[in-house]
Amino acid sequence: MRIGVVPPVPMEPFVASAHEAVNLWSAFFTAPDRSALLETARLAGFPENYSAYARCLYGLIFDLRIEAVYYPQPGVPKEVLKAIEMAAEQGVESVPFAFPLFRNDQRLSQALEALRRRLGVDPAVLEAVVQRLHEVRTVLRRYDGLQMRTAAFSSRAYVSMLAQAMDPRGDLEGLKRRIERGILDYRDEGRERWTRVGIVGLPPYRESFYETLESMRAVAVYDEWGLENNPMSPSMDLTFLYHTCSLPYGLKRRLERVQREAATRRLQAVVLAVEYLCESLKDEGYFRVNLGLPVYVFENRGGDRLSSAEERGLKRLLEEQVAAP
Known part of the structure; x- marks a missing residue:
């Protein structure tokens, strides 16, 4: 499965998995030509008055044929969340990674363990x-x-x-x-x-x-x-x-x-x-x-x-x- 990850979701379990994962922020920031991503988003019907990050993220999801997007909860800009929701309407799975509302290492450990199991990582x-x-x-x-x-x-x-x-x-x-x-x-x-x-x-x-x-x-x-x-x-x-x-x-x-x-x-x-x-x-x-x-x-x-x-x-x-x- 091709997976897109929105930081600050931890990347380590994805790297250890058998899935093909890409950090969507990194791919956006280091993209040599964002105009192609913006055009993909435009053709896919994504609002053109949204930020370049949200539009390019939407374009990346389709250009890279992403099948699932993991995103932080809380901590994702609302327009990025909108891009993820619109992609979900097109059949892309959206999976929140829930950080504890307050710093709690036990609950964070449980969230990381759940992520490991979901990805099937040894x-x-x-x-x-x-x-x-x-x-x-x-x-x-x-x-x-x-x-x-x-x-x-x-x-x-x-x-x-x-x-x-x-x-x-x-x-x-x-x-x-x-x-x-x-x-x-x-x-x-x-x-x-x-x-x-x-x-x-x-x-x-x-x-x-x-x-x-x-x-x-x-x-x-x-x-x-x-x-x-x-x-x-x-x-x-x-x-x-x-x-x-x-x-x-x-x-x-x-x-x-x-x-x-x-x-x-x-x-x-x-x-x-x-x-x-x-x-x-x-x-x-x-x-x-x-x-x-x-x-x-x-x-x-x-x-x-x-x-x-x-x-x-x-x-x-x-x-x-x-x-x-």
Whole structure:
């Protein structure tokens, strides 16, 4: 069976299964040509006023001939959920992965066990996959550590590497080599002196965002979405790995994680990336009041090029950090 997985549903049981699984966010973010996916969605009747992520996800489901979609509950944007529901009307199975409403390792363990059984995965095979993924993520931790310490890579390269790592497609050794090549490709561009930015929320997928950051001498050294979906704890206990994930557990848990990362990574500003500005007021207000860092809200919905107003807002945020003592 061909299965599509929407993060932060854990990928490990799917990698260990006999099914062909694809991380739909990773496939969307790293797609070389999203226009083809948008066209597939349009021809299939998906609303054109929805976000590019939802439309492309719908296109991916049909282009990749996905037979079942596993998605997180809670934690999926409503338009993505709409895409899954519309696909279900066309015969695609939709399966929620229910994170506990509150952090509870016993209930999370039960949910993971139910997922393992549903996929028909042998416990020993799953254990072996977790071990191999641990080796991959050890290399990924080196990549992330290099970015954290020296801002070694462009923002686009950094976020893309984390997105690629979410979708091993069963080729764990190949993924490990790609990350190692990324580390070896390091070139000192002097970014360690640039403004250090953290990305919170679904990463910006409008290409010009990263071009604009680069032109303003700012670099992303933290990607909440990418790191939460690539748990890099030394532990190889699957329940523990995802018990530490804060994304499904509300703003307070996320804030605690982001604050720790902000201190460790010496963040100077945060970009809160959202699908729609009108739906972000609660999140925006909470982070602005409690985070202790300047916050710029970036709307993913929109054309590829940033508007002049968006460029001015981002420039103003970054210039304030340069001027700060």
